[in-house]
Amino acid sequence: xxxxxxxxxxxxxxxxxxxxxxxxxxxxxxxxxxxxxxxxxxxxxxxxxxxxxxxxxxxxxxxxxxxxxxxxxxxxxxxxxxxxxxxxxxxxxxxxxxxxxxxxxxxxxxxxxxxxxxxxxxxxxxxxxxxxxxxxxxxxxxxxxxxxxxxxxxxxxxxxxxxxxxxxxxxxxxxxxxxxxxxxxxxxxxxxxxxxxxxxxxxxxx
Numbered sequence: 001x002x003x004x005x006x007x008x009x010x011x012x013x014x015x016x017x018x019x020x021x022x023x024x025x026x027x028x029x030x031x032x033x034x035x036x037x038x039x040x041x042x043x044x045x046x047x048x049x050x051x052x053x054x055x056x057x058x059x060x061x062x063x064x065x066x067x068x069x070x071x072x073x074x075x076x077x078x079x080x081x082x083x084x085x086x087x088x089x090x091x092x093x094x095x096x097x098x099x100x101x102x103x104x105x106x107x108x109x110x111x112x113x114x115x116x117x118x119x120x121x122x123x124x125x126x127x128x129x130x131x132x133x134x135x136x137x138x139x140x141x142x143x144x145x146x147x148x149x150x151x152x153x154x155x156x157x158x159x160x161x162x163x164x165x166x167x168x169x170x171x172x173x174x175x176x177x178x179x180x181x182x183x184x185x186x187x188x189x190x191x192x193x194x195x196x197x198x199x200x201x202x203x204x205x206x
Contacts, residue, residue: 014028044056094166124140145200151195173185184201
């Protein structure tokens with residue numbers, strides 16, 4: 001239910017949530033209000049002031065959800081590594097490694113699927129599938145553009161945006177390279193949505 005509401009991109013009613021997961025409206029309301037209590041969703045009444053009863057709707061909050069048992073300190077390690085990269089001016093090396101990791105994932109997927117030559121729309125469809133399998137949240141805004149709903153490296157990106165966005169772009173470019181999706185490119189597009197990297201048709205170099 002939480003995944004459905006995150007993907008909906010608009011406030012969701014209890015009836016919509018119930019239908020999406022195949023349960024009763026009453027049970028959906030119970031779980032939705034539990035998610036609100038946990039801080040994962042926020043609720044409000046839509047269309048207050050109109051004739052009739054305004055429906056209660058739900059949408060995701062900005063909270064990050066991570067579960068680790070036993071507790072791990074990945075954020076601390078990430079902070080230390082970011083500081084080390086910034087101190088040694090090793091951004092180029094980090095982007096090279098990120099591209100290699102992405103390329104390996106894309107190559108493995110291509111080897112498994114054997115899709116042949118990839119046009120723009122098919123390349124983006126395949127890329128979305130790969131990214132979703134590896135914990136990203138690709139959003140197909142148009143048939144020929146894909147953006148990540150969330151920055152996958154938040155909140156580290158807030159500390160070193162240029163470094164992290166560059167690594168993310170290099171990683172996604174590596175995935176495209178491994179898929180041999182030559183009709184598509186990963187570009188930095190700050191301010192265009194949740195993540196600063198956009199996948200789009202490759203632009204001819206002037």
